[in-house]
Amino acid sequence: MGTSEPNASFDRLFRETGWTLRQCAQAVNRIGTERGTPTRYRAPSVHQWLRGSLPREDARPLILEAFARKLGRPVAASEAGFPVLVPGGGAEAAPLSPVDEIIDLGRLDMDPSRRSVLGVGLFSVALAVPAWPDVVGRMEAAQRGVRTRIGMSDVRTVAAMTEQLSSLDDQFGGRTARPLAAAFLVNTVVPFLRTVGPDDVRRAMMSAASDLCYLTGYMAVDEGLHGLAQRYYLQALELAGASEDHLTFCTVLRGMSVQAVDLGQGPVAMRLADAAAAASPQAGPRMRAFLAGQQAHAAAQIGDRRSALLYLQEAEVAMDKAEARGKVFGSYDPASLSYHTSQVRFEMGDVHGAVAAMEESDRLRYGIYRRTRVKERAILAERQLATGHLEAACKTWGLALDDYPQVNSGRIDKRMADMFGLIRPHIRNHDAQALYERARETVRPELVPA
Template identity: 50%
Template sequence: MAERVPNTSLEQLFRETEWTLRQFAQQVNKLCTERGTPKAYSPQAAWAWLNGTVPPLPIRRLIVEALARRLGRALTLEDAGFPRPEGSANARPGSDVVDDLVDLGRAYVSASRRHVVGAGLFSVALAVPGWQDVVGRAYAVQSNPHAAIGQAEVDSVEAMIDRLQEIDGAFGGQYARPMASAFLVSTVAPYLRASAPDHIRKAMLSSAAMVCYFTGWMAMDEGLHRLAQRYYIKGLELAGAADDHMTYCHVLRGISVQAANLGHGAHAARYANAAADAAPSSTPYMRAFMAGQQAHGYAMTGAKTNALHSLCETERAIDQANSSTGAATGGYSVSTLAYHTAQVRYELGDVKGSVQSLQDHFRLRGEKDSHRSGLIFGGLLAERQLEVGHLDAACATWSGVLDSYPAMHSGRVDDRVRSVVTCLAPYRKNATARHTHERARALLRQKSA
């Protein structure tokens, strides 16, 4: 039997964490639980990893994730001294982008419970490619000489993006994401293989990048965070292949939103800053779109001056956009600004100000604001109303959320309804609070049945 060789790369990272062996094993166990596959690794198991034992691939990935979260930087399996898995799509230089899309889509159109559980773990170890890493990247795409596309096919994909967005906003990512995944496999992938003039090919690549972005957004809403990250990375790569800088920045901002939603403030700020720095356009709308997310990311890290500066920049940009077009465009509006203001205020400790800004958001909401966001932000408003001692107001706000909850299929909305149960548990002696608490519990039981 060959003698095991100590994993010096893993040991170096371990020493950098300043963990004990017990803490190392506990962090990996924590990620196993987060992934939905609880384990009970001991300090002896951690010692074995350092001394050359190679655990199964899923555990190797969780070890790397635990280290990356502790050290605050992206790491790869190779960085930790682990072998690269054979057949890794992300490690195939010159791989066929269409094959990658088809593999990704087919795996999750009718995902088994095992697939879904594995897709739920957000990874801070994810290597997000910069613009120079993807711009003009040449993919080996096996073309179909018997098929051709033109502007009509590009227009049809863009129209479908609009429809998928509407379905997602009205009913949630759990409802819409399988449709988007199937659309990528059945329609977009064949279009990418078809013959086309160069300008049509690039337009289709850009449209495909946006489909990946919205599919990733839907997966994030489901709670399938690793899957969302995979779609986002594919969106970045497709935008680069299309030489579409704007779409690249749009997707990168989406990665920041995902990190912020999960409480990873440093990563949210880093991705928001990268998106803003890479943005080729200085239109008022684009400045507002980027600066609002930067403000939220900065506030999460306690960078008050930067957060307030970015928020002021967002306000100025919105004013410019409204004065030049008569209305906000592209999905960023005064209601979105009010939401970002609420988030900044909350992260900086101004809970009452956050409540006021969320109320401003609901006063300013327009027809294009999604039904799902109304439920999510309503849940946040109720939680913060309770936090400042307004129990009756919180229950009234939650009641409005619960009225619309049965028709919504969204992991993020599910989380907000679960918080009703948690937040109101200490107040069940109050009749209104008890009624709202029990109603939320009953609706959650119906959803899980």
């Protein structure tokens, strides 16, 4: 379908971006690829939209998100001259409560037949992220469930299960652990949230549920389901506010910033990292290092070299203080800080420095973090190759392949798929050829080039 007249609203947005027709089409295609539904629009398609042709319904969210990312603000369908679609043709449904939203998310995640639905959610730069004052105490007391009362033993159950799920994620990847987390959320945690109990117990339960929602969102990021991850992260913020848990609230914001910076959305990552830091005035040195390291990475990505180096220095000072107080296993540690140092150096064009810092991160990392080890060794190999060290890169990729079969991660699969393209031009080199052939036998078949 099309209209008989040019789409003046779309034209205004298009002119505001300063794009060429080709650049607009490429931006839409990038988001389609990110979502897992690649599109192949070209300049003539954009020209047709300007002339009044209505894009396909499934393409409109991609177009709106492309405009939002370029302009740095939300862009509604009506602003682009697209019809506003209301499910069922009636009044728009009321927003779900936090508990109902968790059920909706979890049930989707638990059902393998619905996995394709999860992939269509878009990472949105225009997502409305609540501030700490907006969420404190906002969630009303939950309805009475089957149980008559909850106690601290129930809170400890949720916390212990979250720790176990986190360990599974570290070792085997998000694809393996997330369905288990979703089932636990729906079948165990939601009934707890709907059960009465003393105020301190209910706050502790909501805090524990917030931790689990954050972890489940992080697992979704690991699979590349960025829209789904954002939904889990928002529920984690709501629950953290309801329980007045400042630490988890800041941790979630920082996690959202990590997601954004890894997708190349520097301004969004910077805003979220700054929000996390601003919401944690009483943070201890380890948490301060945790937050400052992310601020440094985001600042480097947007080209703010001075701020990036200052934040990195702040993270290093805070880490020294934290380590002097004793090591805390499983939290932000020197390996994590070295990773941030590598990312900052890489964003600033110092690839050799980035390689040295990533090598240090690999040396310091605890052995149980298998998924992180594989992912970051793949990144290290890419950067070693970029500095001309082909044999070193092949050796590092080989180390990543040692652990790869035990990890089920979308992010790592993408790195391995990229590896084939990076190695192919060097296939006459003995080390490169050996790696290529080994990878063909090791990497999941659907990732191996024909």
